[in-house]
Amino acid sequence: MTMDRETLKQTALAVLRGIAPEVEPGDIEAAIPLRQQVDLDSMDWLNFLIGLHQRLGVNIPESDYAQLVTLDQLLDYLQARLPPPA
Amino acid sequence: MSEFKLPSLGADMDEGTLLQWKVRPGDTVKRGQVVAVVDTSKAAVDVEIWQDGMIEQLLVPVGQKVPVGTTLAWYRAPGEGPLAHAAAPATVPPQAAASVVPAVQTAPKAGAVQVATSCATRRPVSPAARQRAQALGLDPERLQGTGAQGAVTLGDVEAAAQAAAPVAPSAPLTPAARQQAMRRAIAAAMSRSKREIPHYYLSETIPMDRALAWLQERNADLPITERMLPALLQLKAVALALKRVPQLNGFYRNNAFEPVVAVHAGVAIALRGGGLVAPALHDVAAKPLAQLMRELADLVQRARAGSLRSSEMSDPTITVTNLGDQGVEAVFGVIYPPQVAIVGFGAVAPSPWVQDGSVRAVPLCTASLAADHRVTDGHQGALFLAELRALLQTPEKLETT
Numbered sequence: 001m002t003m004d005r006e007t008l009k010q011t012a013l014a015v016l017r018g019i020a021p022e023v024e025p026g027d028i029e030a031a032i033p034l035r036q037q038v039d040l041d042s043m044d045w046l047n048f049l050i051g052l053h054q055r056l057g058v059n060i061p062e063s064d065y066a067q068l069v070t071l072d073q074l075l076d077y078l079q080a081r082l083p084p085p086a
Numbered sequence: 087m088s089e090f091k092l093p094s095l096g097a098d099m100d101e102g103t104l105l106q107w108k109v110r111p112g113d114t115v116k117r118g119q120v121v122a123v124v125d126t127s128k129a130a131v132d133v134e135i136w137q138d139g140m141i142e143q144l145l146v147p148v149g150q151k152v153p154v155g156t157t158l159a160w161y162r163a164p165g166e167g168p169l170a171h172a173a174a175p176a177t178v179p180p181q182a183a184a185s186v187v188p189a190v191q192t193a194p195k196a197g198a199v200q201v202a203t204s205c206a207t208r209r210p211v212s213p214a215a216r217q218r219a220q221a222l223g224l225d226p227e228r229l230q231g232t233g234a235q236g237a238v239t240l241g242d243v244e245a246a247a248q249a250a251a252p253v254a255p256s257a258p259l260t261p262a263a264r265q266q267a268m269r270r271a272i273a274a275a276m277s278r279s280k281r282e283i284p285h286y287y288l289s290e291t292i293p294m295d296r297a298l299a300w301l302q303e304r305n306a307d308l309p310i311t312e313r314m315l316p317a318l319l320q321l322k323a324v325a326l327a328l329k330r331v332p333q334l335n336g337f338y339r340n341n342a343f344e345p346v347v348a349v350h351a352g353v354a355i356a357l358r359g360g361g362l363v364a365p366a367l368h369d370v371a372a373k374p375l376a377q378l379m380r381e382l383a384d385l386v387q388r389a390r391a392g393s394l395r396s397s398e399m400s401d402p403t404i405t406v407t408n409l410g411d412q413g414v415e416a417v418f419g420v421i422y423p424p425q426v427a428i429v430g431f432g433a434v435a436p437s438p439w440v441q442d443g444s445v446r447a448v449p450l451c452t453a454s455l456a457a458d459h460r461v462t463d464g465h466q467g468a469l470f471l472a473e474l475r476a477l478l479q480t481p482e483k484l485e486t487t
Binding site for chain 1: 359
């Protein structure tokens, strides 16, 4: 799967809005911890990561959760691990 | 003939609006099947029937608001005969749900032969009623008659047609109106709780290092869709600890405690936009963790989408609230009547902890219990929290029951 960063960002925000419909994508600051900006409990967070896994095919081990705090970090992480195009 | 009544869907509900019928007269229904959707202030609830049977007649049209305990439909339970005459809908105590309503067997009229098949009982049907019923595709023999000697009249046919009209969900509440209704419902239930229930409160600090390490190891081998949250271990530990202090699990009704064996944990779920619901995760003590996790994820998702089942709303035997995600240290809950206890968990956070004479940094969690003094005393509450702490020190035992 090839995907530029903007498309990846839009995909991630679409998954996020599936869990938190009140989110305005334009209001998300990419460098500020996501869970400070969006009211996500641990079940929401898990569902967010599950949604990304299902949309993008990226495996996210639990031990990596600590690296995924801001949207920028999340996009870096996902971009580096996108499966190669079929 | 049995009555299918609007069950109480929680202490904060005394009426509901029928949004949709999922069945029509003549349909066969199975125990647990959703037969109607009813709007409460909190959600549109799928109302289940608690007996097998066949729907005879729908009594409440879509869009109508009715009190808890109202007969919504008549159905024929196994072994029951067809509808013979118009029995006046019995009034029921508000707590009586369809599941506990005894079947009302209508007495056969003198000389009448009661045959237990759907089409055998002939009843008088006026010609106009028969013609209209045929035009509407209804079986007039199955309708309830209000005319002389139970005769089915044109009016009966029209009423039945209206009740069975194709589903046209009435306009849902606006978000603001729903929010207002929910605040009122929460206020009513919590005011009643504070007025009627003499609460006592206890708390206990629980080291979570072993539970988290066990969970981390378990989750490492699992795909993300099967990973479990620490909150699930806490829920399971609560259910198992209740085996030691069963007086905390059940209902206080009619000046007496009614214990319940199964633990149906009401999980407090915050709704986006405000308000909360605490639907039941059923049989927590008896189920394996993986199954509980799937059911919990499903329950949270459906609660947020406003699509819960009547059994989930009406039968939690204890509530568990977890505000740890927001970082608070502890939460002391308000008991949801007629339950008799609520368990609260605060954040799991590394803190100094003295063990074997030295101080270490350990992830700690404050667990609290608010319980009903009419049923238990602090001693039993303390035993419960001690058992809860002990169970979370041996997480491998939470997998088995």
